[in-house]
Structures are given as C-alpha cells and as structure tokens.
Amino acid sequence: MTEAVSTQRKKIHPHKFTLWIGIGSIIMMFAGLTSAYIVKGSMAGFTTVQMPQLFYYSTAVMLISSFTMQWGLKSFKERSMQQYRRLLTVTMILGLAFIAMQLIGFSQLWEAGTKMKGSTGAGQFLYVIFGLHAVHVLGGIIALIVMFIKAFSARIRNYNSVPVEVMSTYWHFVDLLWVYLFVFFLFKL
Amino acid sequence: MSHGHAEVITTHEVHHDEHGAHHHHQSFITKYIFSQDHKIIAKQFLITGMIWAIIGGLMSVLFRLQLGYPDQTFPWLEDILGNWARGGKITPENYYALVTMHGTILVFFVLTGGLSGTFANFLIPLQCGARDMASPMMNMLSYWFFFGGSIVMLSSLFIQTGPFSGGWTAYPPLSALGDASPGSKTGMDLWITAMAMFVVSSLLGGLNYVSTVLNLRTKGMSMTRLPLTIWALFFTAVLGILSFPVLLSGFILLLFDRHAGTSFYLSDIYIAATNQALPNEGGSAILYQHLFWFLGHPEVYIILLPAMGMASEILSVNSRKPIFGYMAMVGSLFAITILAFLVWAHHMFVTGLNPFLGSVFVLLTLLIAVPSAIKVFNWLTTIWKANIKFTPGMLFALGFVSLFISGGLTGIFLGNSTLDIHLHDTYFVIAHFHIVMGVSAFFGMFAGIYHWFPKMYGRFMNNTMAYIHFWGTLIGAYLIFWPMHYEGLAGMPRRYLDYSNWSSFNQFADLNRFISTVAMIVFALQLLFVFNFFYSIWKGRKVTTLNPWDATTLEWTTPIHPGHGNWEGEIPEVHRWAYDYSKDGRDFIPQTEPIGPNESKH
Numbered sequence: 001m002t003e004a005v006s007t008q009r010k011k012i013h014p015h016k017f018t019l020w021i022g023i024g025s026i027i028m029m030f031a032g033l034t035s036a037y038i039v040k041g042s043m044a045g046f047t048t049v050q051m052p053q054l055f056y057y058s059t060a061v062m063l064i065s066s067f068t069m070q071w072g073l074k075s076f077k078e079r080s081m082q083q084y085r086r087l088l089t090v091t092m093i094l095g096l097a098f099i100a101m102q103l104i105g106f107s108q109l110w111e112a113g114t115k116m117k118g119s120t121g122a123g124q125f126l127y128v129i130f131g132l133h134a135v136h137v138l139g140g141i142i143a144l145i146v147m148f149i150k151a152f153s154a155r156i157r158n159y160n161s162v163p164v165e166v167m168s169t170y171w172h173f174v175d176l177l178w179v180y181l182f183v184f185f186l187f188k189l
Numbered sequence: 190m191s192h193g194h195a196e197v198i199t200t201h202e203v204h205h206d207e208h209g210a211h212h213h214h215q216s217f218i219t220k221y222i223f224s225q226d227h228k229i230i231a232k233q234f235l236i237t238g239m240i241w242a243i244i245g246g247l248m249s250v251l252f253r254l255q256l257g258y259p260d261q262t263f264p265w266l267e268d269i270l271g272n273w274a275r276g277g278k279i280t281p282e283n284y285y286a287l288v289t290m291h292g293t294i295l296v297f298f299v300l301t302g303g304l305s306g307t308f309a310n311f312l313i314p315l316q317c318g319a320r321d322m323a324s325p326m327m328n329m330l331s332y333w334f335f336f337g338g339s340i341v342m343l344s345s346l347f348i349q350t351g352p353f354s355g356g357w358t359a360y361p362p363l364s365a366l367g368d369a370s371p372g373s374k375t376g377m378d379l380w381i382t383a384m385a386m387f388v389v390s391s392l393l394g395g396l397n398y399v400s401t402v403l404n405l406r407t408k409g410m411s412m413t414r415l416p417l418t419i420w421a422l423f424f425t426a427v428l429g430i431l432s433f434p435v436l437l438s439g440f441i442l443l444l445f446d447r448h449a450g451t452s453f454y455l456s457d458i459y460i461a462a463t464n465q466a467l468p469n470e471g472g473s474a475i476l477y478q479h480l481f482w483f484l485g486h487p488e489v490y491i492i493l494l495p496a497m498g499m500a501s502e503i504l505s506v507n508s509r510k511p512i513f514g515y516m517a518m519v520g521s522l523f524a525i526t527i528l529a530f531l532v533w534a535h536h537m538f539v540t541g542l543n544p545f546l547g548s549v550f551v552l553l554t555l556l557i558a559v560p561s562a563i564k565v566f567n568w569l570t571t572i573w574k575a576n577i578k579f580t581p582g583m584l585f586a587l588g589f590v591s592l593f594i595s596g597g598l599t600g601i602f603l604g605n606s607t608l609d610i611h612l613h614d615t616y617f618v619i620a621h622f623h624i625v626m627g628v629s630a631f632f633g634m635f636a637g638i639y640h641w642f643p644k645m646y647g648r649f650m651n652n653t654m655a656y657i658h659f660w661g662t663l664i665g666a667y668l669i670f671w672p673m674h675y676e677g678l679a680g681m682p683r684r685y686l687d688y689s690n691w692s693s694f695n696q697f698a699d700l701n702r703f704i705s706t707v708a709m710i711v712f713a714l715q716l717l718f719v720f721n722f723f724y725s726i727w728k729g730r731k732v733t734t735l736n737p738w739d740a741t742t743l744e745w746t747t748p749i750h751p752g753h754g755n756w757e758g759e760i761p762e763v764h765r766w767a768y769d770y771s772k773d774g775r776d777f778i779p780q781t782e783p784i785g786p787n788e789s790k791h
Contacts, residue, residue, distance in 0.1 A: 018396045
C-alpha cells in the first residue's frame with residue numbers, strides 16, 4: 001500500500017487539479033460571452049465606446065498584484081512567514097484597488113452616456129463582461145481574506161503549501177483573464 | 190464532524206490508517222442530512238430526483254388529460270388545481286406552464302441531477318477504489334445547491350402569476366419581458382434563480398467527478414481497467430463542466446435584458462397586452478439560442494451517457510460475457526463527447542440560421558450516428574449467444590438498447606435541415622426525443638437502480654413488481670410515442686392546447702385519447718416502482734453474500750453495508766480489467782485477483 005501512496009504523491013494534488021478544471025469552466029463562460037460579443041458586434045447599428053483611461057492603470061495594478069502573490073508563495077515556501085503575511089496583505093489591497101478602479105471606470109462610462117437601457121452596443125457588453133470578471137476577482141479577495149486570517153492566527157501553524165499554491169494559481173488566472181478581456185476589447189472597440 | 194472527516198478530506202492520508210471505515214459517532218444530522226459520504230449524497234440525489242419525477246410526470250398526466258379529452262371538463266381538476274383549471278378545464282396559460290415545467294423538471298432536475306448526481310456519486314468512488322470524492326465538502330455543497338434550486342423551482346408553482354410558461358428552452362422575448370405573459374413575471378425570475386443554482390450544483394459535482402476519476406483510482410486501476418460506467422460518467426462530467434458555464438453566461442445576459450433594460454436579445458418589439466412599443470433595438474434572439482443550445486445539445490448526452498455506461502456494465506454482467514469492443518466503447522464515448530459540442534445549431538435550422546451554416550451542422554449531426562451505431566453493435570454482440578440472466582436490471586438495460594435504436598433512427602430524419610422544414614415543432618420531434626433521451630435514459634436509470642440497489646441498501650427490490658414495471662413501461666412507452674410519429678409526419682404541431690377546431694388534425698382525436706390513456710397507466714406503473722423502492726429499503730429480501738450478481742468490479746468487494754470510507758482495512762489492489770467473464774473455464778474473475786501464470790490473454 002505504501003507504494004500506492006508514493007505513486008499517488010507524484011501526481012498533481014487533487015485540489016490543484018480541481019482548480020484547473022474549474023478554471024476551464026470559467027474560461028468557457030467568458031468564451032461564451034466574448035463570442036456573443038463577436039456575433040453581435042458584426043450586426044448593423046452596433047455602437048462602440050471609448051475605453052476609459054483608468055483601465056490601463058487597473059491592468060497595471062492587476063499585473064503587480066500577480067507578482068506580489070507569486071512572491072508571497074515563494075516566501076511561504078521559504079518559511080519566511082513575516083514576509084508572506086506582508087505580501088498577502090499587499091496583494092489583497094491591490095485586488096481591492098483593482099475593483100475600485102473598475103467601478104470608477106464604469107461610472108466614467110456611465111457619465112459619458114453609456115447607459116443600460118435601449119439599444120445595446122459594446123458598452124453594455126463591457127459592463128457585463130468586466131463586471132463578471134470583477135466578481136471573480138472579488139471571489140479571490142474573499143479567499144485571500146480567509147488565508148490572511150489563517151496566517152495571523154496564533155493557534156494554528158500550518159506549513160502545507162497546497163492552499164497557497166491553489167490561491168496563487170487562481171490569482172494568476174484572474175490576472176490573465178483580465179489581460180485577455182482587456183486586449184479583446186482594445187481590438188474590438 | 191470530528192476527526193474522521195478531516196481524514197477523508199485529505200484523501201492521501203487515508204491510505205495510511207489501518208481502518209478505512211470510520212466508526213466514530215455521528216449524529217443523525219451529520220450522517221443522513223449534511224453528510225459528506227458520497228453514498229448518502231447519491232441517495233439524496235436519487236430520492237430528490239424521484240420526487241421531482243413524480244411531480245413532472247403528474248404534470249404530463251394533467252396535460253395529456255387536456256389533449257385526450259379537449260371537449261370535456263373535469264370539475265375535480267378545479268378542486269386540486271384551483272385557478273389553474275377554472276371550470277374544470279386547464280387554462281391555456283397554465284397548459285403552457287405545465288409543458289414548460291414538465292420539460293425543465295425532467296431534463297434538468299430528474300435526468301441530470303437525479304441520474305448523474307446519483308450514479309456518479311455512488312459509483313465513481315466505489316468502482317475506482319477511492320474512500321470518497323476528491324472533495325467531499327464540495328460534493329455536499331453540490332447536493333445542497335441542487336436542493337436549494339429545487340425549492341426555488343418548486344416555489345414558482347405556487348405564486349399567483351404561475352411558473353414560467355415560455356417553453357423549457359426559455360427563449361426571449363417570452364423569457365425576457367415580464368409583460369409578455371403571466372409566467373414571464375415572477376415565475377421566470379424564480380426559474381432563472383433555480384437554474385443558476387442548478388448550474389452551480391452541476392459544476393461543483395462535475396469538478397469532483399473528473400478529479401476523482403483522474404486522481405484517486407486505487408493501485409493498479411489504470412484508465413483502461415475502468416468499468417465503462419466510470420468512463421461514461423467521466424465524459425458526462427466533462428460535458429457538463431464545459432457547457433453549463435456557457436448557459437450561465439446566456440442567463441446573465443438574459444437577466445440584464447429583463448431587469449436593466451439592455452437589448453442583448455431584444456429588438457423592435459410591440460407588446461399587444463400592454464399596447465406598448467419597446468425602445469429595445471439591435472438585439473438578437475438567435476444569440477440566446479446559440480448560447481442555450483451550446484449547453485442544450487451536450488445536455489442531451491449528459492442525460493444519455495450515464496445510461497449508456499450503466500447499460501454496458503449491466504449487459505456484460507448478466508450476459509456472463511466480456512463487453513464486446515471495450516476500447517471501441519471508450520472511443521465512441523469520446524467521439525460523442527466531442528461531437529456533442531459541434532451540433533448545437535441543428536436545433537435552430539428554422540429559426541433564421543444561415544442555410545449554409547445549417548448544412549455544416551447537418552453533416553456533423555449525422556456523424557453522431559457512427560459512434561452511436563458502434564455502441565449499439567457492441568451491445569448486441571455482447572448479448573449475442575450469451576447465457577442471459579433476466580434480472581430486472583438486465584431487462585431495463587435491454588429495454589434501453591431497444592429504445593435507443595428506435596429513437597436514434599428518427600434522429601437521422603430530424604438531423605436533415607431540409608426534412609426539418611416539415612418536421613420541426615411537430616409531434617415527430619416530441620416522439621423522437623422522448624424515446625431517445627427521455628424514456629431510454631429512464632430505462633438506464635431504472636437498470637442502475639435495480640442493479641445497484643443491493644449495494645445501496647443491502648436488500649433486493651421485489652422482482653414481481655419489477656417485472657410488471659418493466660413490461661408495462663416498455664410496452665406503454667412504445668404505445669405512447671410510436672403513434673406520435675404519425676401525427677408528426679402529418680404535420681401536427683406541438684405545444685397546442687386543443688386540435689379539435691383544426692380539420693387536418695381532427696382525425697387524431699381517438700388516437701390522442703388512446704395516448705392519454707396509456708400515459709396515465711404508465712404513470713401509475715411508475716408509482717408501483719416508487720412503492721417497490723421504498724418498501725424494499727425496509728422490507729426487501731436481505732443481501733447475504735458480498736457479490737450477489739457475481740460481478741468483477743470493486744464495489745462488490747466492500748462490506749454489505751459499507752461505512753464512510755467504503756473498505757474495512759486497505760483498499761484492494763486491481764490486477765485486471767473489469768470484464769473477465771467466462772474466462773478459462775471460470776464464470777468470472779474479480780478485478781482484485783492477480784493474473785495467473787497460465788492465464789490466456791483476452
């Protein structure tokens with residue numbers, strides 16, 4: 001039986017694997033939405049909007065947060081917990097800043113006259129798709145908060161790196177997803 | 190939820206402890222209600238699905254009553270249904286609500302949740318040789334999302350404006366505009382909420398099924414030694430994971446159209462009921478149809494593949510012969526999974542799709558006949574010259590093959606876009622999909638329940654009742670749906686409340702009454718099955734041997750009443766594939782038996 005355990009150990013951890021499949025399923029959801037955009041975008045009377053400048057900055061924030069997350073994982077593996085906690089906090093703040101910037105970007109678009117009612121163009125798709133992405137970032141932030149509490153809890157000492165690895169994979173994924181969506185809209189607008 | 194569960198969650202550690210089955214004390218609530226044991230969750234899915242099947246089946250009895258006797262009133266209907274049947278006659282709005290909810294309930298809550306929810310949960314850990322799912326917690330959440338969605342969907346039956354009534358596919362504008370019909374108001378909001386919860390449940394379940402099959406197989410259980418049930422349930426989960434999110438994105442856009450006034454799906458609409466022209470412009474209802482059917486067609490195979498897998502297993506066990514063409518079976522399951530994603534637009538041949546695009550989808554659709562025919566051929570060659578044991582499970586598996594052939598052949602008619610001009614939205618379509626995915630998936634499910642009931646409850650179901658159930662349902666299913674093909678070929682459209690004023694279809698009045706009568710009898714027979722099921726849980730004949738069917742697979746190496754963790758002691762090691770029946774003069778060789786020195790190759 002010990003042999004069976006050792007062969008299983010070589011495999012990817014089931015939680016990481018589950019995350020990868022989950023990522024596949026999220027990709028399908030956004031693939032559905034962006035292909036809906038392509039279908040509608042080729043129809044007559046489709047209006048486009050100006051991408052708010054702020055979204056360039058939010059892209060930068062997202063990319064930096066991915067970097068801090070990765071650095072955090074590295075610190076965790078090196079058992080430098082002080083640094084891990086600091087980087088976790090920074091990642092969380094950057095994530096919240098990203099969502100705040102998205103909301104401000106939406107309100108700028110709204111002020112500029114892109115409303116929900118009436119005929120639908122790129123603006124409405126942008127609200128829905130970017131909004132849904134922000135919801136996924138929010139989910140990541142909630143997971144970060146849980147890990148944050150765990151990291152500061154004095155009672156439990158846990159050096160199992162799997163949860164941190166799962167977290168960082170998800171975070172890189174929402175980062176990459178954002179880059180894809182941003183570039184998609186840059187080309188399409 | 191103490192020590193034991195923590196072990197099961199980190200499944201790797203479980204292999205270390207000497208007693209895999211956990212004997213710690215659990216309260217009734219953690220053992221039977223908020224359980225993380227895959228076997229209990231499977232039973233929860235099964236019984237919830239059975240309750241839904243009774244509700245959905247009763248709905249079909251009610252609208253068949255209307256279709257069979259359009260000129261009569263039934264005052265007792267008003268007593269039980271109230272406003273739905275004022276004066277003893279089902280109102281047109283509620284007739285639509287009944288057919289819509291019948292479709293939604295049967296397709297999603299019975300044949301998806303109830304079928305793959307039950308058997309994926311029950312069989313994957315047992316037949317792969319795992320203590321539990323990769324994440325028992327997510328598995329439990331999967332059931333409770335299903336339960337929550339069920340409650341929301343059920344509650345929509347009791348609101349004043351009634352449940353959603355625009356067809357189970359929920360096409361806009363009926364699904365997008367509250368003013369379009371009574372059912373489009375709160376009923377649709379509840380429908381979409383329930384469906385969103387259902388999608389979450391399916392995804393949580395599916396993630397677990399895939400990661401369990403790929404990661405938690407016991408030692409020696411290579412992929413090609415897996416029973417075909419597991420292969421089928423695996424591909425089912427893959428289909429769900431890749432298609433349900435797309436449905437969800439379709440629903441999200443629909444929600445915005447409903448409540449934020451966007452025009453993703455709406456354009457140039459005038460509502461007669463409120464005498465109002467809407468400002469929506471540039472939307473496309475076809476877009477919704479694409480997003481819906483990108484799930485909707487894989488959904489057909491999500492329903493059918495588990496039935497195929499279970500039928501393969503049960504046919505082989507009761508024929509005492511290895512399954513014919515194991516790799517071809519796996520290959521055709523894979524081919525069906527791929528093709529399932531490439532044929533969705535054949536549901537849209539006449540809704541305004543580009544005819545050239547249609548011709549591509551005709552080709553891809555007809556290609557599905559190839560793997561389907563391979564499977565049928567292999568089932569028939571498996572039972573060819575076999576010494577068949579006609580257990581109830583075996584009978585239902587044979588019935589499944591029969592129905593799959595009958596229903597599959599009419600699919601070739603409907604897959605042609607030119608023939609579809611005549612046949613679309615007629616009773617021919619109703620007959621086709623009810624036989625090929627409705628009744629045949631039900632037969633696969635019944636086969637599975639009769640076959641694995643001894644493992645689920647440690648007792649057998651009553652055989653006499655099972656035989657009455659089988660023959661009545663098989664004959665009844667053909668008597669109900671065979672005549673519908675003729676009605677459909679004559680052009681009789683679906684979704685109409687009353688055909689008596691239509692001289693072309695008057696001639697079918699007697700036939701409709703006949704169909705309705707048989708439908709009621711068949712419904713009553715299903716109640717006999719439900720009685721048999723619950724009666725046998727407590728009063729059925731007890732299972733006295735570990736392996737009552739003399740099967741090779743791992744689930745029959747567990748104790749008669751397996752605890753959470755499935756095996757006492759170590760998980761058995763696997764040395765051979767799952768189909769060594771009638772080999773080297775032996776009736777069967779379990780998967781756990783090492784290959785002998787003089788054993789012949791299969």
